[in-house]
Amino acid sequence: MKSQLHPKSHRIVVLAEGSFGVLESKTATVLVRYLAENVVAIIDSTRAGRDVSEVIGIGEGIPVVRDLGEAMRFQPTMLAIGIAPPGGELPRAWRAVLGEAIAAGLHVMSGLHRFLSEDAAFAALAARHNVVLWDARKPPANLPVATCKAAEVESTVVLTVGSDCRVGKMLSGIEITNAARARGLNAEFCPTGQNGIMVWGWGIAIDAVISDFTAGAAEQIVLEGAKNHEVLLVEGQGSLVHPGYSGVTLSLLHGSMPDAMIFCHQPSRTTVARYTVPLPSLSEMIAQYEMMAAPIKPAKVIGLALNCFDLSEADARDAIATAEAETGLPATDVVRFGAEKLVDAILAVHPAKSEQDSQD
Amino acid sequence: MKSQLHPKSHRIVVLAEGSFGVLESKTATVLVRYLAENVVAIIDSTRAGRDVSEVIGIGEGIPVVRDLGEAMRFQPTMLAIGIAPPGGELPRAWRAVLGEAIAAGLHVMSGLHRFLSEDAAFAALAARHNVVLWDARKPPANLPVATCKAAEVESTVVLTVGSDCRVGKMLSGIEITNAARARGLNAEFCPTGQNGIMVWGWGIAIDAVISDFTAGAAEQIVLEGAKNHEVLLVEGQGSLVHPGYSGVTLSLLHGSMPDAMIFCHQPSRTTVARYTVPLPSLSEMIAQYEMMAAPIKPAKVIGLALNCFDLSEADARDAIATAEAETGLPATDVVRFGAEKLVDAILAVHPAKSEQDSQD
Numbered sequence: 001m002k003s004q005l006h007p008k009s010h011r012i013v014v015l016a017e018g019s020f021g022v023l024e025s026k027t028a029t030v031l032v033r034y035l036a037e038n039v040v041a042i043i044d045s046t047r048a049g050r051d052v053s054e055v056i057g058i059g060e061g062i063p064v065v066r067d068l069g070e071a072m073r074f075q076p077t078m079l080a081i082g083i084a085p086p087g088g089e090l091p092r093a094w095r096a097v098l099g100e101a102i103a104a105g106l107h108v109m110s111g112l113h114r115f116l117s118e119d120a121a122f123a124a125l126a127a128r129h130n131v132v133l134w135d136a137r138k139p140p141a142n143l144p145v146a147t148c149k150a151a152e153v154e155s156t157v158v159l160t161v162g163s164d165c166r167v168g169k170m171l172s173g174i175e176i177t178n179a180a181r182a183r184g185l186n187a188e189f190c191p192t193g194q195n196g197i198m199v200w201g202w203g204i205a206i207d208a209v210i211s212d213f214t215a216g217a218a219e220q221i222v223l224e225g226a227k228n229h230e231v232l233l234v235e236g237q238g239s240l241v242h243p244g245y246s247g248v249t250l251s252l253l254h255g256s257m258p259d260a261m262i263f264c265h266q267p268s269r270t271t272v273a274r275y276t277v278p279l280p281s282l283s284e285m286i287a288q289y290e291m292m293a294a295p296i297k298p299a300k301v302i303g304l305a306l307n308c309f310d311l312s313e314a315d316a317r318d319a320i321a322t323a324e325a326e327t328g329l330p331a332t333d334v335v336r337f338g339a340e341k342l343v344d345a346i347l348a349v350h351p352a353k354s355e356q357d358s359q360d
Numbered sequence: 361m362k363s364q365l366h367p368k369s370h371r372i373v374v375l376a377e378g379s380f381g382v383l384e385s386k387t388a389t390v391l392v393r394y395l396a397e398n399v400v401a402i403i404d405s406t407r408a409g410r411d412v413s414e415v416i417g418i419g420e421g422i423p424v425v426r427d428l429g430e431a432m433r434f435q436p437t438m439l440a441i442g443i444a445p446p447g448g449e450l451p452r453a454w455r456a457v458l459g460e461a462i463a464a465g466l467h468v469m470s471g472l473h474r475f476l477s478e479d480a481a482f483a484a485l486a487a488r489h490n491v492v493l494w495d496a497r498k499p500p501a502n503l504p505v506a507t508c509k510a511a512e513v514e515s516t517v518v519l520t521v522g523s524d525c526r527v528g529k530m531l532s533g534i535e536i537t538n539a540a541r542a543r544g545l546n547a548e549f550c551p552t553g554q555n556g557i558m559v560w561g562w563g564i565a566i567d568a569v570i571s572d573f574t575a576g577a578a579e580q581i582v583l584e585g586a587k588n589h590e591v592l593l594v595e596g597q598g599s600l601v602h603p604g605y606s607g608v609t610l611s612l613l614h615g616s617m618p619d620a621m622i623f624c625h626q627p628s629r630t631t632v633a634r635y636t637v638p639l640p641s642l643s644e645m646i647a648q649y650e651m652m653a654a655p656i657k658p659a660k661v662i663g664l665a666l667n668c669f670d671l672s673e674a675d676a677r678d679a680i681a682t683a684e685a686e687t688g689l690p691a692t693d694v695v696r697f698g699a700e701k702l703v704d705a706i707l708a709v710h711p712a713k714s715e716q717d718s719q720d
Contacts, residue, residue: 145604148635207572211608214571241655244505246614248571250600251607275508280655291648295601295640 001224004134005078005107006201007031012038013068013076013106015097016083020044020064021055026166027111027195028082032059034174034199040074041065042082043097068100080109080198089114102126102133111136111194113208136197137205139217146215150257151297153226156350159256160236160305161289162264163279164272165245169236169264170196172305172334172342176262177233179339180346188229190221192252196235207237207248214248218255231350234258240288243275250292257297260349261289262342263329266307267319282326303345304331361584364494365438365467366561367391373401373431373466375457376442380404380424381415386526387471387555388442392419394534394559400434401425402442403457428460440469440558449474459485467492471554473568496557497565499577506575510617511657513586516710519616520596520665521649522624523639524632525605529596529624530556532665532694532702536622537593539699540706548589550581552612556595567597567608574608578615591710594618600648603635610652617657620709621649622702623689626667627679642686663705664691 012035016028020042032039032052041063042052048066052059065071068079079101085091090098090112098116101108102125110116115135117123126133150157158176160169173189173196180187189196191203202224209217218234225232234256238245263286271278279285286301293299304323308316316333323331330341372395376388380402392399392412401423402412408426412419425431428439439461445451450458450472458476461468462485470476475495477483486493510517518536520529533549533556540547549556551563562584569577578594585592594616598605623646631638639645646661653659664683668676676693683691690701 148603148637207570209571210567211569211571211574211611212567212605214607215604240610240652243508243614243656244575245572246656247574247607247609247611249607250610251571254603254606277508277656288651291651292600296603296606296637 001140001204001220002202003136003197004132005109007035007038007078007080007109007198008201010038010078010107011040011074011076012078012080012109013041013043013071013074014039014080014082015094016042016044017094017097018044018046019083020047025083027080027084027198029056030170030195030199031080031082032056032062036062040076041071043067043071068097068104072104076106078107078109081112084112098122099125102129102131105129105131107132107134109134109136109198111198111205113137136194137208139204139209143209143213143220144216145213146219146255148257148296150219150222150255153222155226155230155232156260156346157222157232157234157256157258158260158262158346159234159253159258160262160264161249161253161301162236162239163285164239164242164266164269166273167264167266167269168305168307168334172262172264172339173233173235174199175334176339176342176346179343180231183343185231185343186229187231187233188225190225190232190234192218192221192235192237203235206252207245211247211251214251215255218252222256231346236264239272240292241277241280241285242272243277253289253293254296258293258299260299260302260346261293262303262305263289263301264305264307267323268310282323286327301329302349303329303342305342306331306333308333308336361500361564361580362562363496363557364492365469367395367398367438367440367469367558368561370398370438370467371400371434371436372398372438372440372469373403373428373434373436374399374440374442375454376402376404377454377457378404378406379443380407385443387440387444387558389416390530390555390559391440391442392416392422396422400436401431403427403431428457428464432464436466438467438469441472444472458482462486462489462491465489465491467494469494469496469558471496471558471565473497496554497568499564499569503569503573503580504576505573506579506615508617508656510579510582510615513582515586515590515592516620516706517582517592517594517616517618518620518622518706519594519613519618520622520624521609521613521661522596522599523645524599524602524626524629526633527624527626527629528665528667528694532622532624532699533593533595534559535694536699536702536706539703540591543703545591545703546589547591547593548585550585550592550594552578552581552595552597563595566612567605571607571611574611575615578612582616591706596624599632600652601637601640601645602632603637613649613653614656618653618659620659620662620706621653622663622665623649623661624665624667626670627683628670642683646687661689662709663689663702665702666691666693668693668696
């Protein structure tokens with residue numbers, strides 16, 4: 001489950017041709033946010049010549065360049081695929097760029113559903129040039145069915161859950177982990193999706209696991225993280241009310257067996273994205289997670305991470321106050337106002353678990 | 361999703377060496393129950409010479425034989441693998457039997473996790489002898505993420521859900537389908553697991569689908585069944601309180617978007633099999649299914665299928681009366697007392713849906 005390459009030891013050029021800064025290049029944005037010291041350039045000919053921060057508001061000093069040839073001036077050692085092609089097939093033009101990058105000796109990091117390492121042409125080329133094709137989404141072989149072993153770890157396990165996809169479950173997990181470390185806690189982020197795996201260097205993309213073994217994969221992630229850390233922030237996926245991905249969400253809840261949950265939500269969202277399914281109220285969604293956790297291992301939602309990127313600062317503060325009043329739980333926007341409140345909430349659970357374990 | 365072979369047009373010999381009649385050969389028992397006219401012999405040298413009915417209580421007149429050589433006297437056209445090998449690997453001795461069967465011109469039907477059609481040696485042998493290796497568990501390629509299209513079918517969709525694995529979700533689905541057909545309803549069973557697929561000749565084994573597409577697979581099954589049938593009995597899997605398989609269960613609930621559910625349970629069971637997780641009360645489990653269905657499409661549990669195989673007739677009647685009193689729902693053991701009560705419950709929902717559709 002450790003990655004074959006660690007992105008933090010590389011100089012990365014990110015391929016985001018034609019879509020840097022829009023939803024399809026979420027991976028590129030995540031790489032800039034969490035690997036800013038490693039990303040040396042973004043390839044997008046339609047935005048070439050601009051600074052990354054002019055396009056996405058972060059990443060000052062990183063240039064957007066026209067093509068791989070221009071990017072080579074920055075001596076990259078790795079090409080990261082920062083876009084998801086529609087339909088899952090690599091466009092012909094990108095295949096050419098990938099081939100060029102491999103021939104130039106760059107390792108390749110990809111989160112695509114279609115694995116580059118299983119593409120005969122790329123695999124042969126990579127072998128010839130002695131570079132690694134790292135498919136961050138490819139799950140390890142021989143995952144087990146879940147066995148409830150995650151209940152036995154000594155670490156405090158916190159799962160980020162949420163109302164929908166793309167509300168900030170990964171980002172909150174990372175921000176809380178970083179804030180907890182700054183407070184002296186031995187905390188670890190446990191990635192369960194390809195973007196988290198790319199920036200953190202380990203994990204399993206559980207949405208790519210065969211459904212019989214998805215909870216087992218979540219269990220393996222917790223057992224791995226618990227080897228050396230006292231607090232684990234497990235990255236949630238999907239939502240219990242998502243028509244397509246709810247099964248992934250429940251597998252993750254039952255496989256990771258958290259001690260507590262952080263609920264992530266975008267206050268401006270009222271239906272599941274791309275569906276007409278209305279989102280229940282915050283209290284209803286929180287009750288649903290707690291009810292589904294209870295038969296396997298009881299766990300409470302202990303705080304809210306609200307993604308207010310599309311609200312003014314005043315509206316964001318209002319949304320946070322409203323959510324706190326409705327739920328009685330501490331709430332924050334971790335990007336805008338920091339994750340301290342949520343670290344406090346975890347600390348309130350953490351010693352309780354430590355004491356309980358020592359009494360067992 | 362239609363099978364490459366239809367088992368009802370074959371003379372089947374079932375391989376159940378060393379385990380006919382015990383839990384590991386559930387597939388063999390299911391084949392005898394639902395394909396009694398097609399099964400010509402069972403191979404199990406440890407029980408050879410007995411009649412199938414002496415071993416499992418059904419299948420009178422079908423012989424248990426020592427080996428494939430003896431089974432060939434009954435002119436089989438297909439070998440079915442009736443056992444699940446521990447660890448998923450085919451024992452060497454079975455490989456030899458499979459090779460013999462293929463060389464003798466028998467098609468092979470398998471529900472194993474490891475696909476025979478992807479085994480180079482078997483695939484080559486099968487090509488040479490012009491026989492089909494049918495892996496009932498192998499999902500179709502390019503399954504979509506669920507889109508909520510199952511809500512639009514005109515058929516009444518009934519999902520069998522339950523408290524645990526192996527409580528009778530497949531069997532109840534088939535028995536209710538058969539009873540509904542006997543009452544003149546154009547009903548269809550929609551298999552979601554390898555055993556159901558083997559006896560019914562179509563379906564998708566959703567536990568073998570990558571988790572992102574599991575609900576999408578359930579949706580495809582409903583869309584297929586709805587083409588020609590007014591009532592669909594969708595085979596449920598696992599349980600919402602199963603630590604390993606709950607995600608499969610929820611994917612199936614949200615992907616198939618049932619109009620109603622039949623809850624299956626074994627009254628003597630108090631914990632999830634192979635785990636220490638206690639089962640909640642019947643009412644709690646029913647409420648949990650209804651609550652999880654509600655945000656995507658509301659559906660009620662309308663009847664109970666109780667698996668009382670390990671109870672005396674008096675105790676079975678007691679268990680049924682107790683469950684009816686607790687839940688206010690009609691209950692039966694479909695094998696012992698028939699499925700009529702549950703067909704009645706479906707009929708009470710079915711015209712209501714038809715009327716509603718015609719008013720839309």
